Amino acid sequence: xxxxxxxxxxxxxxxxxxxxxxxxxxxxxxxxxxxxxxxxxxxxxxxxxxxxxxxxxxxxxxxxxxxxxxxxxxxxxxxxxxxxxxxxxxxxxxxxxxxxxxxxxxxxxxxxxxxxxxxxxxxxxxxxxxxxxxxxxxxxxxxxxxxxxxxxxxxxxxxx
Amino acid sequence: xxxxxxxxxxxxxxxxxxxxxxxxxxxxxxxxxxxxxxxxxxxxxxxxxxxxxxxxxxxxxxxxxxxxxxxxxxxxxxxxxxxxxxxxxxxxxxxxxxxxxxxxxxxxxxxxxxxxxxxxxxxxxxxxxxxxxxxxxxxxxxxxxxxxxxxxxxxxxxxxxxxxxxxxxxxxxxxxxxxxxxxxxxxxxxxxxxxxxxxxxxxxxxxxxxxxxxxxxxxxxxxxxxxxxxxxxxxxxxxxxxxxxxxxxxxxxxxxxxxxxxxxxxxxxxxxxxxxxxxxxxxxxxxxxxxxxxxxxxxxxxxxxxxxxxxxxxxxxxxxxxxxxxxxxxxxxxxxxxxxxxxxxxxxxxxxxxxxxxxxxxxxxxxxxxxxxxxxxxxxxxxxxxxxxxxxxxxxxxxxxxxxxxxxxxxxxxxxxxxxxxxxxxxxxxxxxxxxxxxxxxxxxxxxxxxxxxxxxxxxxxxxxxxxxxxxxxxxxxxxxxxxxxxxxxxxxxxxxxxxxxxxxxxxxxxxxxxxxxxxxxxxxxxxxxxxxxxxxxxxxxxxxxxxxxxxxxxxxxxxxxxxxxxxxxxxxxxxxxxxxxxxxxxxxxxxxxxxxxxxxxxxxxxxxxxxxxxxxxxxxxxxxxxxxxxxxxxxxxxxxxxxxxxxxxxxxxxxxxxxxxxxxxxxxxxxxxxxxxxxxxxxxxxxxxxxxxxxxxxxxxxxxxxxxxxxxxxxxxxxxxxxxxxx
Numbered sequence: 001x002x003x004x005x006x007x008x009x010x011x012x013x014x015x016x017x018x019x020x021x022x023x024x025x026x027x028x029x030x031x032x033x034x035x036x037x038x039x040x041x042x043x044x045x046x047x048x049x050x051x052x053x054x055x056x057x058x059x060x061x062x063x064x065x066x067x068x069x070x071x072x073x074x075x076x077x078x079x080x081x082x083x084x085x086x087x088x089x090x091x092x093x094x095x096x097x098x099x100x101x102x103x104x105x106x107x108x109x110x111x112x113x114x115x116x117x118x119x120x121x122x123x124x125x126x127x128x129x130x131x132x133x134x135x136x137x138x139x140x141x142x143x144x145x146x147x148x149x150x151x152x153x154x155x156x157x158x159x160x
Numbered sequence: 161x162x163x164x165x166x167x168x169x170x171x172x173x174x175x176x177x178x179x180x181x182x183x184x185x186x187x188x189x190x191x192x193x194x195x196x197x198x199x200x201x202x203x204x205x206x207x208x209x210x211x212x213x214x215x216x217x218x219x220x221x222x223x224x225x226x227x228x229x230x231x232x233x234x235x236x237x238x239x240x241x242x243x244x245x246x247x248x249x250x251x252x253x254x255x256x257x258x259x260x261x262x263x264x265x266x267x268x269x270x271x272x273x274x275x276x277x278x279x280x281x282x283x284x285x286x287x288x289x290x291x292x293x294x295x296x297x298x299x300x301x302x303x304x305x306x307x308x309x310x311x312x313x314x315x316x317x318x319x320x321x322x323x324x325x326x327x328x329x330x331x332x333x334x335x336x337x338x339x340x341x342x343x344x345x346x347x348x349x350x351x352x353x354x355x356x357x358x359x360x361x362x363x364x365x366x367x368x369x370x371x372x373x374x375x376x377x378x379x380x381x382x383x384x385x386x387x388x389x390x391x392x393x394x395x396x397x398x399x400x401x402x403x404x405x406x407x408x409x410x411x412x413x414x415x416x417x418x419x420x421x422x423x424x425x426x427x428x429x430x431x432x433x434x435x436x437x438x439x440x441x442x443x444x445x446x447x448x449x450x451x452x453x454x455x456x457x458x459x460x461x462x463x464x465x466x467x468x469x470x471x472x473x474x475x476x477x478x479x480x481x482x483x484x485x486x487x488x489x490x491x492x493x494x495x496x497x498x499x500x501x502x503x504x505x506x507x508x509x510x511x512x513x514x515x516x517x518x519x520x521x522x523x524x525x526x527x528x529x530x531x532x533x534x535x536x537x538x539x540x541x542x543x544x545x546x547x548x549x550x551x552x553x554x555x556x557x558x559x560x561x562x563x564x565x566x567x568x569x570x571x572x573x574x575x576x577x578x579x580x581x582x583x584x585x586x587x588x589x590x591x592x593x594x595x596x597x598x599x600x601x602x603x604x605x606x607x608x609x610x611x612x613x614x615x616x617x618x619x620x621x622x623x624x625x626x627x628x629x630x631x632x633x634x635x636x637x638x639x640x641x642x643x644x645x646x647x648x649x650x651x652x653x654x655x656x657x658x659x660x661x662x663x664x665x666x667x668x669x670x671x672x673x674x675x676x677x678x679x680x681x682x683x684x685x686x687x688x689x690x691x692x693x694x695x696x697x698x699x700x701x702x703x704x705x706x707x708x709x710x711x712x713x714x715x716x717x718x719x720x721x722x723x724x725x726x727x728x729x730x731x732x733x734x735x736x737x738x739x740x741x742x743x744x745x746x747x748x749x750x751x752x753x754x755x756x757x758x759x760x761x762x763x764x765x766x767x768x769x770x771x772x773x774x775x776x777x778x779x780x781x782x783x784x785x786x787x788x789x790x791x792x793x794x795x796x797x798x799x800x801x802x803x804x805x806x807x808x809x810x811x812x813x814x815x816x817x818x819x820x821x822x823x824x825x826x827x828x829x830x831x832x833x834x835x836x837x838x839x840x841x842x843x844x845x846x847x848x849x850x851x852x853x854x855x856x857x858x859x860x861x862x863x864x865x866x867x868x869x870x871x872x873x874x875x876x877x878x879x880x881x882x883x884x885x886x887x888x
Contacts, residue, residue: 033186034179036392038343039424043800046343075179088177092169095766098774099635100176101183101343101392126808133800135343135393136635138773139808140815 003068008077016064023047025064026074034075034104035059045132048105049074056112075104086152087111096145098136105132110146118154163648164829167766170637181390184347184361185421193222195410195420196268198258198275199429200250203793204284204499207248207257215260215274220267222414224275225259229413231378235401239466241300244376244405251299251464252499253793254429261410261418284499286793288461289438291496299464299497306497308462309470311477313491313722315549321453321488325444327528333517335861337788338434338506341805344392346431347421348403350411357384359408362391364398365672366630366664372401377412388662394634396505399674400467402431425798432467432504433788435460437513443521449529449536453488454481460495467504469495474604474717476510478550478726482518483560483597484540489549499793505674507778508839511598516861519594519844534568537595550717552725559758559822560732564595567734567756570818574754575738586744590853593736596841600729600833601677605716611668612685613706614646614693622697625650627659628666631682632673636835637767641679642686644763645828649690668706676731676833679763683828685709711826729824732758733837739849743872746865748850750780752814760824760832771835772817779842780806787862
């Protein structure tokens, strides 16, 4: 069936099989391989994307047709041209990744978290990322990265 | 120059945070054929008949390949005992029997469902102890035994040692499989560039992969290139070949580009695991805590194929008594074939299993003698110049004791004073400590080497350098480490040093990304090549130097006595942990970890800390959550919904990675390997903390809530019985 999905600001009109999962739609129909697939059972979170800017979903457990008419943000949509998003910069600076396979999902889950909670506490960050597995870092630097990005993004106090 | 020790940020991170990084499954191009492997899903069976008529009739199916299509149907890292596609017999559920190649993935899957395979089930053996009994079903009948290796080690006279002991304790311990769970499932693409077959994939050793793949398709190694895409973790799990063999075979046979991507279930069923061990051990000590005799019998489950089992077993054997100077040692270690999933390399390589028993035992000895667990370690830890159970002198740079002292000091500073226990709560807190040792680099007479080329470019002076060395950057960041070393040596800014490391045709053999060896071995190779090129620098012609680095040679250990000189370098670790146990549910949370490591020299401090923290997450899983279940050869935990990796909520919020830099005499700038060390003694440190909290020892890994509750109940029963017996 024909669906119309806006991905990172670009509209994709595609004829997809109803069983096509959103993750594979993004990877195969839109050519956006930054969204990874790791478990097929909604356990690992490497496929997390944002829907309508404010909801994090595991794109391996959502059908592409369910995204019809919606806006999807993937990891490829975070940077503004050459300027990295503060979360991307923070994951780089704070060594929040090693192999990098979980990173897109971590970034997108964190992106949605910061939309709702611009200054999350450490327990709130841990809670928000509990559905995202990382096998390399032990999470410590990922938490630090999100904290640094939150500090970077929060409005600076205006001097009197 | 100040590049050594500097936390230079990872240059590969930019692509990884933007989604531009390409992992193997991202390399699929239009027009590629898609392959689907058919797994046996039988524990042990004879293949009676394979009928692919219906599958081949399906539009879009290009071929159904079986054993008859494989030019050389044998592979393996040490023994070539595994078939690419099974010919007559399947030996475990993950054996591959046929490969369907089709125009797209859906057709390949549909075709696979149409292949009819008739099996005759054979008696299976899935218990390693039973596998050693006479009359047990044979996994490889041509070998006439299931025994892969029996490695004895004898030093001194254990009977005399036990006769002189004031206390003797015995314990039986088990460990289970551990799944690597690298997040990027196995995937490979293969294609031809001219007459050269190219396999693009993830792995741990380009040139070894090339050797095995070239043999399988019957071409010379020059006619095959292995290229690594970005690698989504490895941890030992990509040492054995998996999908690469099948993608290469399909492309060689059909002469068209092919891709094979495994899903998570296929990845878990299809590749090897950490060895389960069954260990019985007896320790004798003098009243002052001096350990004088250790006798151990351990049996490891090697699974259906040899993989690296014999080397894992030897590593477990030489550390059966932990990192301690023991005058009388008798060890008998066995590894057997069974019809279970194969066991092989996994971060720690036999040493976490050995330490599970040894570190638990030394704490129990300390408790029996009412000695502090730190004091008993202080008394018995290896010193410089000490002799191993193999009767060789330890490689110089023995830092077990300073590492323990630092850990003890950190624990005093961070864990004390301990808050008073709240008896109204069901939660109990406890502290545990453990020490560990593991080899860096290949052992037992293997001619370990690393070869690098450094090319220099410049007009009047050296302006740029290109480093060529075939090494796998599995995520650990070795490509940056090697650039830092060369930039330091040549006094160049980091940006002026490039590295080519992911193509077997473009870089010499740097050796495997395993045994914590690349910083040490590849570091020495690139340093030496840079020095050689620098010495001969000629601005007009340009300069290139290729150097092979070899460490101090090791020797095989004797098959009867274990005598030999097994290793050229060791890493030392000590850990202190605090846990909280809910005594009504058994649920246990690790609250704080201190992990102390002598890394010789931290080339990149941020990356060393990252290795420690990441390895600790795998250690928390090994100790508590990762319960790989196999019943009669069937894998019951083939998904992350049942095989539970630690999450952000399982990891403690307080982790203290402590780096000590006591220079290794052989390592580059004094560096020694460290990336496996946090896993080595962690589980027994947690067990000691659980004992401290509850008075109960757990003997089996992982320490699931059920096992912890059982242990608490058993400890309570013993107390009640003892109290009843005391009543006059």
